[in-house]
Amino acid sequence: MANEPRNPGSRPRVGQQQSDSGVGRISGVALGDAPALGSGAVTGLGGASTRFGDRVFKSLSQGASVLLLVVIAAIAIFLLTRTIPALQDDTVNFLTEKKWLPDSSPSVFGIAALATGTLVTSLLALLMAVPVSVGIALFIAHYAPRRLANGLGYIVDLLAAVPSVVFGLWGLKFLVPHMVGLTKFLADHLGWFPMFDVGDGSTYRQTMFNASVVLAVMILPIISAVSREVFLQVPTMHLEAAQALGATRWETMRMAVLPFGRSGVISASMLGLGRALGETVAVALVLSTNYEISLKILNPGGNTFAANIALQYGFAGDTGINALIASGMVLFVITLLVNMTARWIIGRRAAFSGAN
Amino acid sequence: MTVTTAPPARSVDDPLGLVGRVLPVWVLPALLAATILVTLGLFAVTPMQGKADFVVVAAVIYVALQTAASFSVEGRRRAVDRFFTTLVYTAFAIAMIPLISVVVTVLRNGAEVINGNFLTHSLRNIGPTDTGGGIYHGMIGTLEQALITSVISIPIAVLVAVYLVEYGRGQLARAVTFFVDVMTGIPSIVAGLFIFTVWVLILGFSRAGLPATFALAILMIPTVVRSTEEMLKLVPNELREASYALGVPKWRTILRIVIPTALPGIVTGIMLGVARVMGETAPLLLLIGATDSINTNPFSGPQSALPFIIFDQAARPNDQAVARAWGAALVLIVLVMLLNLIARVIARFTRVR
Numbered sequence: 001m002a003n004e005p006r007n008p009g010s011r012p013r014v015g016q017q018q019s020d021s022g023v024g025r026i027s028g029v030a031l032g033d034a035p036a037l038g039s040g041a042v043t044g045l046g047g048a049s050t051r052f053g054d055r056v057f058k059s060l061s062q063g064a065s066v067l068l069l070v071v072i073a074a075i076a077i078f079l080l081t082r083t084i085p086a087l088q089d090d091t092v093n094f095l096t097e098k099k100w101l102p103d104s105s106p107s108v109f110g111i112a113a114l115a116t117g118t119l120v121t122s123l124l125a126l127l128m129a130v131p132v133s134v135g136i137a138l139f140i141a142h143y144a145p146r147r148l149a150n151g152l153g154y155i156v157d158l159l160a161a162v163p164s165v166v167f168g169l170w171g172l173k174f175l176v177p178h179m180v181g182l183t184k185f186l187a188d189h190l191g192w193f194p195m196f197d198v199g200d201g202s203t204y205r206q207t208m209f210n211a212s213v214v215l216a217v218m219i220l221p222i223i224s225a226v227s228r229e230v231f232l233q234v235p236t237m238h239l240e241a242a243q244a245l246g247a248t249r250w251e252t253m254r255m256a257v258l259p260f261g262r263s264g265v266i267s268a269s270m271l272g273l274g275r276a277l278g279e280t281v282a283v284a285l286v287l288s289t290n291y292e293i294s295l296k297i298l299n300p301g302g303n304t305f306a307a308n309i310a311l312q313y314g315f316a317g318d319t320g321i322n323a324l325i326a327s328g329m330v331l332f333v334i335t336l337l338v339n340m341t342a343r344w345i346i347g348r349r350a351a352f353s354g355a356n
Numbered sequence: 357m358t359v360t361t362a363p364p365a366r367s368v369d370d371p372l373g374l375v376g377r378v379l380p381v382w383v384l385p386a387l388l389a390a391t392i393l394v395t396l397g398l399f400a401v402t403p404m405q406g407k408a409d410f411v412v413v414a415a416v417i418y419v420a421l422q423t424a425a426s427f428s429v430e431g432r433r434r435a436v437d438r439f440f441t442t443l444v445y446t447a448f449a450i451a452m453i454p455l456i457s458v459v460v461t462v463l464r465n466g467a468e469v470i471n472g473n474f475l476t477h478s479l480r481n482i483g484p485t486d487t488g489g490g491i492y493h494g495m496i497g498t499l500e501q502a503l504i505t506s507v508i509s510i511p512i513a514v515l516v517a518v519y520l521v522e523y524g525r526g527q528l529a530r531a532v533t534f535f536v537d538v539m540t541g542i543p544s545i546v547a548g549l550f551i552f553t554v555w556v557l558i559l560g561f562s563r564a565g566l567p568a569t570f571a572l573a574i575l576m577i578p579t580v581v582r583s584t585e586e587m588l589k590l591v592p593n594e595l596r597e598a599s600y601a602l603g604v605p606k607w608r609t610i611l612r613i614v615i616p617t618a619l620p621g622i623v624t625g626i627m628l629g630v631a632r633v634m635g636e637t638a639p640l641l642l643l644i645g646a647t648d649s650i651n652t653n654p655f656s657g658p659q660s661a662l663p664f665i666i667f668d669q670a671a672r673p674n675d676q677a678v679a680r681a682w683g684a685a686l687v688l689i690v691l692v693m694l695l696n697l698i699a700r701v702i703a704r705f706t707r708v709r
Binding site: 051053054056057058060061062063064065066067068069071072074075078079081082131132133134135136138139140143144152154155156158159161162163164165166167168169170172173174175178181217220224248249250251253271274275277278279280281284285306309310313321324325328331332335336338339340342343347 | 408409434436437447450457458461462516518528529532536541542543544545549550577578581606607610611628632634637641670681682685688696
C-alpha cells in the first residue's frame with residue numbers, strides 16, 4: 001500500500017493494472033498508447049523522424065537488456081568450454097577427490113575439500129549473522145527512536161561499503177590474534193563437541209572459525225538491510241491490532257512483525273549465503289589453506305572454492321587453470337541456485353503479500 | 357479502602373489499577389551497579405581476565421538479574437519483553453563492534469605509513485623488507501579502472517533500467533528483472549574467471565587494466581540497474597503524460613523529462629556502484645597482470661590497483677609490507693567512503709518527491 005503512489009510509472013505487475021479501478025486502467029492505457037498517439041499526431045508535421053527516434057531508443061534499451069541475458073549465458077558457456085577438458089584430464093572423481101594436484105601426472109584433483117570448506121564456513125557465518133541481523137533490523141525498524149533510525153541504518157550500510165580485502169586484512173592482522181583467547185576457551189571447555197575438538201592441540205589461528213566470523217561480519221549488513229525493509233513494510237494495522245490486544249512490544253514483534261517478515265528474512269539470509277559462498281580475498285587472507293576434509297573448525301586449515309582460485313591461480317599450469325575454472329563453474333552454479341531461490345521467495349512474497 | 361486488591365499502589369495516574377506493577381526507575385541502574393560489582397568479584401577469584409571477557413560476563417549477569425527482577429515484580433510477559441528488548445539492543449551493539457574496530461585499526465595503522473612519499477611513489481625496486489615505497493601506481497590504476505568501468509557500465513545499466521520501467525512488458529522484462537537480481541549475486545571471482553577465459557585463454561590477449569574493467573562492469577551493472585530502476589519508478593506519471601500531451605515523442609520524453617527528474621537518484625546509485633567496484637579484488641588478481649611500477653595506460657601492459665596492493669602486501673610475512681597494506685587500505689577506505697558520502701549527500705538534498 002505504501003508502494004502504490006510511489007511507482008505509478010512502473011510496468012504493470014501481473015494482475016495489478018487489470019484489477020485496478022477505471023482510473024488505473026485509463027492511466028495504464030495512456031502510458032502504453034500515448035507515444036503512439038503523440039507521434040501519430042506529429043507525423044503530419046515533423047515527418048517520420050520521431051517514430052524513427054522512438055524505434056532506435058527502444059531497440060537500444062532492449063538490446064542492452066538482451067546483452068545482460070547474453071552475458072549470463074556466456075559466463076556459463078565459456079566456463080563450460082574449459083570445465084569439460086579439465087574433467088577429461090582428471091584421473092579421479094572430480095566430486096569426491098580432496099587432493100588438488102592438477103598439474104602433476106597423472107592429474108589428480110577434486111572439489112570435495114573445497115566444497116566442504118566452503119559450505120562449513122558459509123553456513124557457520126550464516127548461523128552467526130542471521131540472529132544478529134534480525135536483531136539489528138528489528139532495532140532499526142521498530143525499537144530505535146524514529147529520528148535516530150535512519151542514521152543508524154546508514155551506519156550499518158557503511159559496514160557494507162568497506163571493501164572485502166580490507167576485511168581480510170583486518171581479519172588476518174587484528175581479529176585472528178584477538179580471537180585466540182575465545183578459540184582456546186571454546187576448545188578447552190566445549191572440546192567434547194566434535195566441531196570444537198582440536199585433537200593434539202592447535203595454534204588457534206587462521207582457522208575456519210576465524211574465516212566464518214569475518215564472513216559473518218561481511219554478510220551482516222546485507223541480511224539486516226533486506227530484513228529491515230521487510231519489517232518496515234508490516235502494515236500499521238497489524239501492529240495496532242496487536243497493541244490493541246494489549247501485546248507487549250516483543251509480543252507485537254512475535255505476532256505481527258516476524259511472521260510477516262519471515263519469508264523476507266529467509267531470502268535475505270540466502271542472499272547473504274550467496275555472498276559468503278563467493279567471497280574470495282577475505283577468506284584467502286584469513287585462512288591458512290590445506291586440502292583436508294575436516295569439520296574441526298578450531299584447527300588451522302580449510303579451504304574454499306574462491307580462495308583456492310585466488311591462491312592457486314598464480315602457480316597453475318594449463319590443466320591447473322582449467323581445473324580452477326571447473327571449480328569456478330561449480331561455485332557459479334551453487335551461487336546461482338542459492339540466489340535464484342532467494343529471489344524466487346522474494347518474488348512470491350511480493351505477489352501475495354497483503355501489504356502491497 | 358484498597359485492602360482487598362493485590363497491587364497496593366494505585367497512583368493518581370491510574371485510579372482503576374489497569375496498569376500492572378512496574379519496576380521502579382531506580383532498579384535498573386542498581387542492577388547494573390550490582391552486576392559490575394559481582395563481575396569484578398568473579399574476576400578477582402577466578403582466572404578470568406581481559407576487557408572483552410569482562411563485558412561479556414557482565415552482560416550475561418545483567419540480563420539474568422534484570423529478567424529475574426522483572427519476572428518477580430512485573431510477571432512473565434513483561435520479563436520476556438524486557439529480555440528480548442535487551443537482546444535486540446545487544447544485537448545492534450554487536451554490529452557496531454566490527455565497524456568501529458575496522459575503522460580504528462585501519463586509521464591507526466594506516467596513518468603511520470601515509471606521507472607525501474607514500475602517496476607519490478610506486479613500489480618499483482622496493483624489496484620486501486625495505487621500508488618506504490608507495491601506492492601511487494595503485495591509485496592511478498584504481499582510478500583509471502573505476503573510470504573505464506563506469507564508462508562501460510553506466511550507459512548499459514541506465515538503458516536496461518529505462519527498458520524495464522518504460523518499455524518492459526511480458527516475458528523478456530520479467531526474465532531481465534529476475535536475472536539482474538541473480539547477477540548481483542555472481543561471485544566476483546567467477547566474473548574474473550569468465551573474462552580471463554575469454555580474454556586470455558580464447559582471444560590470447562595479454563593481461564592489462566582493460567580486461568579487469570570488463571569483469572568489474574559485470575559486477576557494477578546489476579547494482580546500478582537496480583538503483584536506477586527504483587529512481588525511474590519514482591518519477592510521477594503526470595510528468596510523462598503532460599509531455600505526451602504536448603506531442604513529445606516517447607524517447608524525447610524519457611531523455612528530457614524522466615531521466616533529468618530522476619538524475620540525482622541515478623547519480624547516487626552510480627556512485628555507490630563505483631564505490632563497490634573500487635574495492636573489488638578478486639577479478640584484479642586474475643586480470644590486471646600486477647606490477648610494482650607506474651603504468652598510466654590501462655589498455656596495455658600490467659597495471660596495479662589499491663585492492664591488489666593490499667592483498668599482495670598483506671599476504672607477505674614482513675612487517676614492512678603489512679604496514680604498506682594498512683596504508684593502502686586507509687587510502688582505499690577514504691576513497692570509498694568519500695564516494696559514499698557524496699552519494700548520500702546528493703540523495704538527501706535533491707530527492708525526487
